[in-house]
Amino acid sequence: MTKKDIINLLETIATYMELSLENPFKVSAYRKAAAAIERDPRALSEIEDFSEMKGIGKGVNDVITEYVETGRSSILDDLKETVPVSLVQMLKLPTLGPKKIAKLHKELGVVTLEGLKAECVAGNVSELSGFGKKTEDNISKAIDELLTRPETYPIEKIQTFRKIIEASLDEITGIDRYDIAGSARRYKEMSKDLDFIVQTTDAHSVAEALVNLPFVKDVVARGERKLSVVIAHDLDQIGVDIRFVTAEAYHTTLHHFTGSKEHNVKMRQIAKSRGEKVSEYGVEKEGELLTFESESDFFSHFDLPYIAPTMRETGEETDIEVSDIVTxxxxxxxxxxxxxxxxxxxxxxxxxxxxxxxxxxxxxxxxxxxxxxxxxxxxxxxxxxxxxxxxxxxxxxxxxxxxxxxxxxxxxxxxxxxxxxxxxxxxxxxxxxxxxxxxxxxxxxxxxxxxxxxxxxxxxxxxxxxxxxxxxxxxxxxxxxxxxxxxxxxxxxxxxxxxxxxxxxxxxxxxxxxxxxxxxxxxxxxxxxxxxxxxxxxxxxxxxxxxxxxxxxxxxxxxxxxxx
DNA sequence: GCCGTTTTCGGCCCGACTGTTTTCAGTCG
Missing domain, CATH: 3.20.20.140 (Metal-dependent hydrolases)
Incomplete structure (x- = not known):
C-alpha cells in the first residue's frame, strides 16, 4: 500500500461517482482530496491523520481508513455494482461527458465502446432527446479515433508539432504576436493537444488562413474567439486550439490558457477572496476591468512573484517561496x-x-x-x-x-x-x-x-x-x-x-x-x-x-x- | 464531501462553443 494507491482509489471513486451523476461538488471533493495527498511531501507511513489535511474531512478520511485497513473500499464496490467499468473508457471520447454517457447507458443499455458504435451505426443514438444526427456522427468518429490515435504525445513530439505550427504563424498576415500556451508551454512530459494565443484585429481572416494550411486535417470548432483544428504530420494527428485575442487582454489570456487548470482555480480563488474576479479578459475589480502589460504585472497585482509556466501545476506554487527556484x-x-x-x-x-x-x-x-x-x-x-x-x-x-x-x-x-x-x-x-x-x-x-x-x-x-x-x-x-x-x-x-x-x-x-x-x-x-x-x-x-x-x-x- | 473574520448552511472558478433547442444543457479547458 502506497500513497499512490490511495490517490488512485480516490480518483477512481470520483470518476465512478461522476458517471453515476453524483453531485459534481462531491466528485470534486474526492479529486481535491487526492490532490492534497499528492502534494503532501510525507510518505504514507509518516501520515498519522489524513483528516488534518486541508481538503480531507470525515467522509474521505473514513474511506481512506477502510482502504488502508482492509485493502478494500465499500463505496467503490457499491459504485462498481451500478456503473459498468467500460463506461469509464467512454469519458475519453470528446464531446461525451457523464450526463450523455449516463443517458446512453440508461436509454440504450450500451456498456461498451463497440456497443455504442453499433448503436450509432444503427441510428439509434440520434433518436434520443438531446441527441441529434451530428452528435451521433461525432461519437461514431470519436470511437474510431480513440481506437487508432494515441491519447497523449511525449514532449519531444509536441515540440516538433509546435515548430511546424509556429513556422506557419510566422507567415500569416494579420497576426501581431503569438505564443504557445497550455501544457506545452508548461513543458509537461505528455500533452494531449497544443494551445496558441494569437493577437490580431482580424480574427476572421487569420482563422481562414489557418484552416487552409495544408496540414490541417479537420476543423473541430470555429467561433469568433476560438479555433480548434486537427493537424497531421507523418503518421501523427493532434488537436490544436487557437485563441484570438486583443492587445489589451493578451497577457491575461496567455496566463489563462497556459493553465494548469488547478493553477487557474487557485488564482481565481485568490481573486475572489479579495472581492475580485479573474477571467481571460482581465481582472474585474469594483466593476472595472484591469488588464496588464505582462504576466509579471498580473502576478504582482495579487502580490505574487512571477511564477514561471513550468511551475504552474498544483496551485501550491502560489504559497511557496519561488524566488530561489533554479532557472x-x-x-x-x-x-x-x-x-x-x-x-x-x-x-x-x-x-x-x-x-x-x-x-x-x-x-x-x-x-x-x-x-x-x-x-x-x-x-x-x-x-x-x-x-x-x-x-x-x-x-x-x-x-x-x-x-x-x-x-x-x-x-x-x-x-x-x-x-x-x-x-x-x-x-x-x-x-x-x-x-x-x-x-x-x-x-x-x-x-x-x-x-x-x-x-x-x-x-x-x-x-x-x-x-x-x-x-x-x-x-x-x-x-x-x-x-x-x-x-x-x-x-x-x-x-x-x-x-x-x-x-x-x-x-x-x-x-x-x-x-x-x-x-x-x-x-x-x-x-x-x-x-x-x-x-x-x-x-x-x-x-x-x-x-x-x-x-x-x-x-x-x-x-x-x-x-x- | 469540504469549509468557515458573512462559521453549521450554502456556497464551491469562469467563459467559449456546439448542438439541439427556441432559451439552454453539456462539454471543454
Missing part, C-alpha cells in the same frame, strides 16, 4: 556529454567551443566506458589518450574549466567498468546503467548501491533509464535510491534530453536530493536541451543550492577537488 540562467556548466571517442558527433575541441558559446564556466567530457560496445565505449588506453588530449588543449581555453571524466557502465552484477586505479586518474566520474533492464528491483538496487558506494562516483546518470512515451525504465525503489544518494553523497542526475527527463519532476519534488542537470549531448546542438532539464527542475520546485552545476567556477572546482 536556465543559473546553470554554469554541463557535466555530461559525449565526443567522437565514443558515440558523439563532435571532437573534444568542438564540444569545448560549443560550451564556450553557451557561456559556461566549466564542462566535463564523459564518454562511454569499454563495456558499452554499441556506443564504442573507451577502454583504459583510449581513455588515457583522451585525458592527454584534454590536458593538452586546456591552456588554449582559459575561459572554461575542462574536466576529464567518464560515463562508466554499472555492469549486470553490480561491478563497475573501470578499476579504482583508473577512476582516480579522472576529475569526475558518472556511473550509469545501460544493460539488463529486465532485472528485479533487488538486482537493480544492488547495482545502483554499488555505484553510489564507490568513492569516485560523483553522480548517477539518468537513474531510471526510462524513455518518455517509450520504455518504462528499470525497477527502481525511489525511497531507497533517495536515501542511498544522501548517505553516500552521490548526486542524482536530471537528464535534460527531452526523451528522458530522468529523474522526473515528480520524483525529485520534495525529495531533498542533491541534483545535477545535464544534456548528455551527443551533438553540439544537444547542449540546447538544458532548457528541458531546468524546466523539469522547476516542475520539481528545486532550488538553486540543490543543483551542483549552478555552483560558481571556483565553488565547483573546490567541490570536484574535495571528492566525496
Amino acid at each position: 536556465l540562467d543559473d546553470i554554469r556548466g554541463d557535466l555530461h556529454m559525449h565526443t567522437v571517442y565514443s558515440d558523439g558527433a563532435h571532437s573534444v575541441r568542438e564540444m569545448v567551443e560549443a560550451c564556450i558559446d553557451k557561456g559556461y564556466d566549466y564542462m566535463i567530457i564523459t564518454d562511454h566506458s569499454k563495456s558499452l560496445r554499441v556506443a564504442n565505449g573507451l577502454d583504459e588506453d583510449r581513455l588515457w589518450q583522451q585525458i592527454e588530449e584534454i590536458k593538452k588543449i586546456r591552456p588554449e581555453y582559459p575561459g572554461i574549466d575542462i574536466y576529464t571524466g567518464t560515463e562508466m557502465d554499472i555492469l549486470k552484477d553490480g561491478s563497475l567498468d573501470f578499476s579504482e586505479d583508473m577512476l582516480k586518474e579522472l576529475d569526475y566520474v558518472i556511473a550509469a546503467i545501460h544493460s539488463s533492464f529486465q532485472q528485479t528491483e533487488d538486482e537493480i538496487m544492488h547495482r545502483l548501491r554499488s555505484a553510489c558506494e564507490n568513492p569516485y562516483v560523483r553522480h548517477i546518470a539518468h537513474p531510471t533509464g526510462r524513455l518518455i512515451g517509450g520504455r518504462a525504465g528499470y525497477a527502481v525503489d525511489f525511497e531507497k535510491l533517495i536515501q542511498m544518494s544522501k548517505d553516500t553523497r552521490t548526486v542524482m542526475e536530471v537528464n535534460a534530453n527531452p526523451r528522458r527527463l530522468d529523474l522526473s519532476s515528480s520524483v525529485i519534488r520534495n525529495s531533498g536530493l542533491m541534483l545535477t542537470v545535464n544534456t548528455d549531448a551527443h551533438h553540439t546542438q544537444h547542449l540546447e536541451f538544458m532548457e528541458y532539464g531546468t524546466a523539469t527542475l522547476q516542475k520539481g520546485l528545486i532550488e538553486k543550492h540543490q543543483v551542483i552545476n549552478t555552483f560558481s567556477r571556483e565553488d565547483f572546482r573546490e567541490w570536484v577537488k574535495k571528492g566525496k
